[in-house]
Amino acid sequence: MLTDYHVHLRPDEDDTPPERFFTDDNVAGYRAAAAAAGVAELGISEHIHRFAQALEIWRHPFWVEQAVDDLDAYCEFLASADLKVGIEADYIAGAEERIEAVLAARPFDYVIGSVHFVGDAAIDQDRWDVWDAEGHDPDRVWSRYFEQLTAAAASGLFDVLAHPDLVKVWGPGRPGPARDPRYFWEPAVEAIAAAGVAVEVSTAGLRKPVEEIYPAAGFAQLCVEAGVPFTLSSDAHLPEHVGYAYDEAVGFMTGLGIDRLCVFSGRRRSMEPLG
Ligand SMILES: [Zn+2]
Ligand SMILES: [Zn+2]
Numbered sequence: 001m002l003t004d005y006h007v008h009l010r011p012d013e014d015d016t017p018p019e020r021f022f023t024d025d026n027v028a029g030y031r032a033a034a035a036a037a038g039v040a041e042l043g044i045s046e047h048i049h050r051f052a053q054a055l056e057i058w059r060h061p062f063w064v065e066q067a068v069d070d071l072d073a074y075c076e077f078l079a080s081a082d083l084k085v086g087i088e089a090d091y092i093a094g095a096e097e098r099i100e101a102v103l104a105a106r107p108f109d110y111v112i113g114s115v116h117f118v119g120d121a122a123i124d125q126d127r128w129d130v131w132d133a134e135g136h137d138p139d140r141v142w143s144r145y146f147e148q149l150t151a152a153a154a155s156g157l158f159d160v161l162a163h164p165d166l167v168k169v170w171g172p173g174r175p176g177p178a179r180d181p182r183y184f185w186e187p188a189v190e191a192i193a194a195a196g197v198a199v200e201v202s203t204a205g206l207r208k209p210v211e212e213i214y215p216a217a218g219f220a221q222l223c224v225e226a227g228v229p230f231t232l233s234s235d236a237h238l239p240e241h242v243g244y245a246y247d248e249a250v251g252f253m254t255g256l257g258i259d260r261l262c263v264f265s266g267r268r269r270s271m272e273p274l275g
């Protein structure tokens with residue numbers, strides 16, 4: 001079986017109002033792409049910062065600017081379209097109870113946890129750039145990112161961790177630390193295994209400057225050794241991204257000995273054969 005759970009119906013750009021993208025027509029395009037890619041189960045995981053209710057959690061200026069949609073209307077739309085009801089929720093240190101309150105009040109099939117920010121600084125956007133905030137020191141940026149990922153795993157708030165080594169997104173433009181990356185990965189993988197959270201293999205990295213699957217093979221190998229379960233997702237923001245480069249991703253996973261995939265319903269996980 002193949003699934004694609006980390007999927008956005010709305011592109012990230014400005015002028016992408018929900019009424020233009022949360023439509024049956026748009027969903028039909030995603031479904032057709034899923035069928036063509038052999039994806040049997042499709043779920044949507046819009047960014048939490050798109051929803052007004054996210055401001056109950058955090059009031060970063062980016063969120064204040066973006067948080068306009070209604071979270072309950074979104075959940076109802078997905079359920080009525082017979083799509084798995086997911087969300088991509090940021091881990092915000094110190095806001096755990098508020099995150100839990102927003103999530104627990106909705107009928108999600110799964111919650112994907114992400115680290116896009118450490119403190120107020122952003123990992124994968126130019127505004128509020130963490131590289132500026134940390135003096136362009138790769139050791140400091142990577143340490144801060146993986147500390148936050150470790151805390152996200154340990155929080156128990158999430159079913160899946162998205163793009164687990166997102167910090168590499170900029171590729172050669174912002175090279176990582178010189179030391180062995182396992183120094184940064186190992187504490188995170190330990191927390192992931194202890195919390196029983198799944199890790200996402202994401203083909204989105206292939207479309208970014210890094211041009212690599214998230215996570216790196218070495219990170220995924222540590223997860224395999226620790227018995228961590230996996231999902232596979234495209235992080236699509238357009239129909240043509242659904243199931244993006246899945247042949248390569250399935251090869252990547254089977255090469256590491258991964259032969260099963262997580263399936264979620266009502267935030268309960270079961271395992272299905274991969275492929
Ligand atoms: Zn993300
Ligand atoms: Zn995403």
